[in-house]
Amino acid sequence: MAVILPQNLNTFNVYGIYLYLTIFLWIYLFFKKHNISFKELTIGNTRKVPWLKIGITTTLMYVLSTAITVAGILYLMYLFPSFITDAGSGGPVVEETLLRVLIHILLTVLTAPIVEELLFRGILQNKLSFKYGRVIGIVLTALLFAVIHPLSMLSAFIISIFLSILYIRYQTIIVPILAHVFFNFLSIIQTYGLAPSSEEPAITVPNVEALWIISGIILFLCMLIIPLVYVFFVRETAR
Numbered sequence: 001m002a003v004i005l006p007q008n009l010n011t012f013n014v015y016g017i018y019l020y021l022t023i024f025l026w027i028y029l030f031f032k033k034h035n036i037s038f039k040e041l042t043i044g045n046t047r048k049v050p051w052l053k054i055g056i057t058t059t060l061m062y063v064l065s066t067a068i069t070v071a072g073i074l075y076l077m078y079l080f081p082s083f084i085t086d087a088g089s090g091g092p093v094v095e096e097t098l099l100r101v102l103i104h105i106l107l108t109v110l111t112a113p114i115v116e117e118l119l120f121r122g123i124l125q126n127k128l129s130f131k132y133g134r135v136i137g138i139v140l141t142a143l144l145f146a147v148i149h150p151l152s153m154l155s156a157f158i159i160s161i162f163l164s165i166l167y168i169r170y171q172t173i174i175v176p177i178l179a180h181v182f183f184n185f186l187s188i189i190q191t192y193g194l195a196p197s198s199e200e201p202a203i204t205v206p207n208v209e210a211l212w213i214i215s216g217i218i219l220f221l222c223m224l225i226i227p228l229v230y231v232f233f234v235r236e237t238a239r
Helices: 010-035 051-079 082-087 098-132 133-146 151-168 175-195 207-239
Strands: 001-007 094-097
Touching: 010 098, 051 151, 051 175, 051 207, 098 133, 098 151, 098 175, 133 151, 133 207, 151 175, 151 207
Parallel strands: none
Antiparallel strands: 001 094
16 A cells, blocks of 8 residues: 655655654663652642544644644745745655655654653643743743744744643643644544545746635634633643
């Protein structure tokens, strides 16, 4: 079995494996040096976690993330029509084997959330919040999280704030890890569910109406998600 994807997963997998192994080793040495145990990051009780609310909010976050990404592409295409030509000449479509696809899924859905949450929530957020205060610590963590996701910086910044709120609210790294796993799982479904065929679709410059529509969708999602996050998680944390 093979899946058609727009990039060579072998390069991505090798890079990802070395990268996450290196980061995980650094996290292990950091924990050992500072006498930090994993139990210290999981003092909260996961039995009282409203998983359904987290799942719904995470799904809405993913939809918002996708809308922001699409909007960014559409605005680039509208402002710089040559962007279409450049984007359409990204190289041949590569047929990937099932093994490479499975490795990619494991890296994306399991390895990345665990390693990234231990690094950003478990280490960086705790240290930055201790030094600068909770709010600044969350914002700085989100900025650093966005930097390592250059293709979706704004979306990464937003989801990082949400994951930080979950970590503070439930006092266990397990909750943001599982929310991150679910977020990336939705990404995998979109990636492979919408994997391109060998025929490249025609790409045209978007009109103003399309830009207004996608902007309206983003605004609507923000108006929906922000109150949900506040009611479900922030208000409870403040009590």
